[in-house]
Amino acid sequence: MATDKKVEKERSVEERLKALFQLQTLLSEIDRIKTLRGELPNEVKDLEDEIIRFQTRIQKHKDEIAELKQMVAQKGIEIKEREAKIARYQSQQDNVRNNREYDFLNKEIEFEGLEIELAEKNIRDYNKAQDQKTAEIAKAEEELADNEHILAEKRSELDEIVSETKQEEENIREKAQALEPVIDAYTLAAFKRIRKNARNGLGIVTVQRNACGGCFNRIPPQRQLEIKMHKKIIVCEYCGRIMIDAALAGVEEVKPTVTTKKRSRS
Numbered sequence: 694m695a696t697d698k699k700v701e702k703e704r705s706v707e708e709r710l711k712a713l714f715q716l717q718t719l720l721s722e723i724d725r726i727k728t729l730r731g732e733l734p735n736e737v738k739d740l741e742d743e744i745i746r747f748q749t750r751i752q753k754h755k756d757e758i759a760e761l762k763q764m765v766a767q768k769g770i771e772i773k774e775r776e777a778k779i780a781r782y783q784s785q786q787d788n789v790r791n792n793r794e795y796d797f798l799n800k801e802i803e804f805e806g807l808e809i810e811l812a813e814k815n816i817r818d819y820n821k822a823q824d825q826k827t828a829e830i831a832k833a834e835e836e837l838a839d840n841e842h843i844l845a846e847k848r849s850e851l852d853e854i855v856s857e858t859k860q861e862e863e864n865i866r867e868k869a870q871a872l873e874p875v876i877d878a879y880t881l882a883a884f885k886r887i888r889k890n891a892r893n894g895l896g897i898v899t900v901q902r903n904a905c906g907g908c909f910n911r912i913p914p915q916r917q918l919e920i921k922m923h924k925k926i927i928v929c930e931y932c933g934r935i936m937i938d939a940a941l942a943g944v945e946e947v948k949p950t951v952t953t954k955k956r957s958r959s
Contacts (some may be wrong), residue, residue: 706923706924706925706926707923707941708875709875709876709877709880709926710897710923710926710935710937710941710942711937711941711942711943712872712875712876713876713880713881713884713896713897713935713937714897714899714937714941714942714943715872716869716872716873716876716884717884717888717895717896717897719865719868719869719872720869720888720894721894721895722865723862723865723866723869724894726858726861726862726865729854729858730851730854730855730858733847733850733851733854734851736847737844737847737848737851740840740843740844740847741844743840744837744840744841744844747833747834747836747837747840748837750829750833751830751833751834751837754826754827754829754830754833755830757822757826758823758826758827758830761819761820761822761823761826762819762823764815764819765816765819765820768812768813768815768816768819769816771808771812772809772812772813775805775808775809775812776805776809778801778805779802779805779806779809782798782801782802782805783798783802785798786798786799880926880935883935884896884897884935887928887933887934887935891907891932891934893907895907895934896934896935897934897935897936897937898929898934898935898936898937899936899937899938899939899942899944899946900912900917900920900936900937900938900939900946901939901946901947902947902948903917905929905931905932905934905936906934907929907932907934908929908931908932908934910929910931910932912929912936916930917938920936920937920938921938921940921941923938923941
């Protein structure tokens with residue numbers, strides 16, 4: 694009875710390991726498809742972000758121009774009001790009773806005149822700022838148009854590649870999803886975590902030339918024997934990848950080459 698349970702347990706580990714290796718093979722094929730697409734998805738995303746930045750910048754400049762125009766209009770109203778005051782003060786000067794009243798009105802006229810000059814200077818500054826903003830908008834719109842043109846080309850190129858590989862990728866993903874229930878949740882989560890952190894995307898590897906197929910560090914003979922026994926899930930002590938022997942994975946094991954020294958003739 695105990696023997697039957699042991700066989701069942703060993704078979705369970707074997708099934709999980711074989712399923713994991715098959716899953717790795719399928720995911721590596723998806724990685725290959727993504728490699729065919731190259732950096733296009735990232736380039737498209739970067740261009741889309743750049744276009745959003747240009748659009749935001751253009752809108753900001755337009756809002757600032759609208760605000761500057763409003764300030765110009767306000768200063769124009771202010772000038773008219775001060776001109777009306779000057780006209781009123783000048784009219785009052787014709788009816789003053791003494792020099793003191795005349796000097797007071799004269800100072801008011803002078804003050805209003807200075808305020809008008811300041812308002813006119815403000816208007817010139819606002820108009821100059823508008824011209825600068827308009828020039829910046831024109832430059833940003835030109836760059837925006839260039840980026841939109843490049844984006845259209847990149848999207849077309851990406852869509853063409855995706856359309857060629859989409860069905861193939863979907864079929865592979867379906868096969869990969871069908872394998873996942875064969876693997877226990879803990880082992881599957883560990884595999885995905887290892888694969889995510891691995892530079893080459895390998896979460897499970899075979900032993901080749903007495904070394905880990907992922908990091909190529911040497912695996913001790915005792916450890917190799919444990920891997921071949923399939924009693925438990927074993928990971929590489931160097932890179933953390935799950936280990937499987939080549940025979941169970943269904944791949945040819947590459948043996949280390951043995952070099953023989955030639956005897957020198959005396």
